[in-house]
Amino acid sequence: DTAVSQTPKYLVTQMGNDKSIKCEQNLGHDTMYWYKQDSKKFLKIMFSYNNKELIINETVPNRFSPKSPDKAHLNLHINSLELGDSAVYFCASSQAEGTEAFFGQGTRLTVV
Amino acid sequence: QQQVKQSPQSLIVQKGGISIINCAYENTAFDYFPWYQQFPGKGPALLIAIRPDVSEKKEGRFTISFNKSAKQFSLHIMDSQPGDSATYFCAASIRGSNYKLTFGKGTLLTVNP
Numbered sequence: 001d002t003a004v005s006q007t008p009k010y011l012v013t014q015m016g017n018d019k020s021i022k023c024e025q026n027l028g029h030d031t032m033y034w035y036k037q038d039s040k041k042f043l044k045i046m047f048s049y050n051n052k053e054l055i056i057n058e059t060v061p062n063r064f065s066p067k068s069p070d071k072a073h074l075n076l077h078i079n080s081l082e083l084g085d086s087a088v089y090f091c092a093s094s095q096a097e098g099t100e101a102f103f104g105q106g107t108r109l110t111v112v
Numbered sequence: 113q114q115q116v117k118q119s120p121q122s123l124i125v126q127k128g129g130i131s132i133i134n135c136a137y138e139n140t141a142f143d144y145f146p147w148y149q150q151f152p153g154k155g156p157a158l159l160i161a162i163r164p165d166v167s168e169k170k171e172g173r174f175t176i177s178f179n180k181s182a183k184q185f186s187l188h189i190m191d192s193q194p195g196d197s198a199t200y201f202c203a204a205s206i207r208g209s210n211y212k213l214t215f216g217k218g219t220l221l222t223v224n225p
Contacts, residue, residue, distance in 0.1 A: 004155070041199055043156070043215040056212055090155050100146070101213060103155030 003027050006091045006104040013081055014112055021076045021107045023091030029102075030095065031055075032074040034066060037088040037106070046089075049074055081111045115139055116204050118216025125223050131189040133219045135202035140183065142204040146213070147176065147187050150199045159200070160187070192223045 006023045013019050025032060033056075034046040048056040052068045063079045074091060091104040117136045125131045135145075146161035162169045162176040162185065169176045175188040189196055202216040 041150075041218045041220075043201060043218075045212055045214075048212065058212075092155070100158040100161070103157065105153070105155050 004091055004093055004102050004104040006089075006107050008107060009105060010108050010110075012110045012112065015081055015083060017081050018077070018079045019081060019109070020078070021089055021091075021109075023074045023076070023104060025072055025091075025093040025102070027093055027095070027102060029093040030071055031093060032068065032071070033092040033094075033101065034074065034076050035090040035092060035103075037090060039087070043090070047074075047076075078109075081109075083111050085109060086111045115214050116202060116216040118202050118219060120219060121217070122220040123222070125192045125221065127192065127194060127223055127225050129192050129223075131192045131196070131221055131223070132186055133200050133202070133221070134184065134186045135204075135216050136182075136184045137204050138183065139204070139206070141206045142214075143207050144205045145176070145178065145185050146203050147174075148201045148203060148215075150201065150218075156201060189221075192221075194223045194225050197221055197223050 004025045031050045033048040035043050037043050045058050046060045047066045049068045051071050065077045068074045088106045088108050090106045092101045094101040119134050147159045148156035149159045150156040160171050160174050162178050164180050167178050173190045178185045199218045199220050201218045203213045205213050
C-alpha cells in the first residue's frame, strides 16, 4: 500500500505543451510538498501546502501552479514547458514540522 | 547561497569498511538535521535524524555525529554493505520555517563486494 503515490512515473513532452503531475498520500498528513531534483541530483523545494493552504513558494516560475483539492492530494500543473524544466519531480508529505518527510517515487519529466 | 554543504561528492568503500559523509551548515537557526537515502529510480527515504540537543545518535549501523560549535554533522555507516550503495543527502530545517528542508548536494556511495 503506497504511502505517497505520484503519476505518471515518466512524462515525455514537447516544448510549449502543458502537463500535470498528480500526487496522493494516504498517511493522513497535513502537509504536502513538491521538490525538484535536477540532473546533478540536487533536491530543491518548490512548494508546500498545509491543510490545502500554500505556505511555501520558492521563487518558482509562475508557469508552475500547484493545486490541492484536499489535504490528501497535491497536483502540479506546468504551462508552456521549457527544456530547462526537464528533471525529476518528487511529491512528499509530513505530519508536522521537524518530522519525517515521506517521498513519492518521482516523476521523470523530459521536455524535447 | 548554499546553506548546507556536503562532502564528498562520491565515495567508494570496501565491504565491511566505514563510510563517512560530512555536512556543514551556515544558519545557526537550523534545529533538525535528517539524513536521507536514495536508491536509483526511487524517492529519498529518511535514514536517521538528529536535533542539536544531542551530540550523537545511533541506529543500527548508522550513526550521526553532531558538532554544534563547528556547525557540522556527519553520517557514519559501520560495516558498510553493497546494499548500502545509494545517494545520501544531509538536510536541515528550522522550526517555524513552515517545514522547509534544505538539502545538501548529495554523496554517491559505492560499496564494493
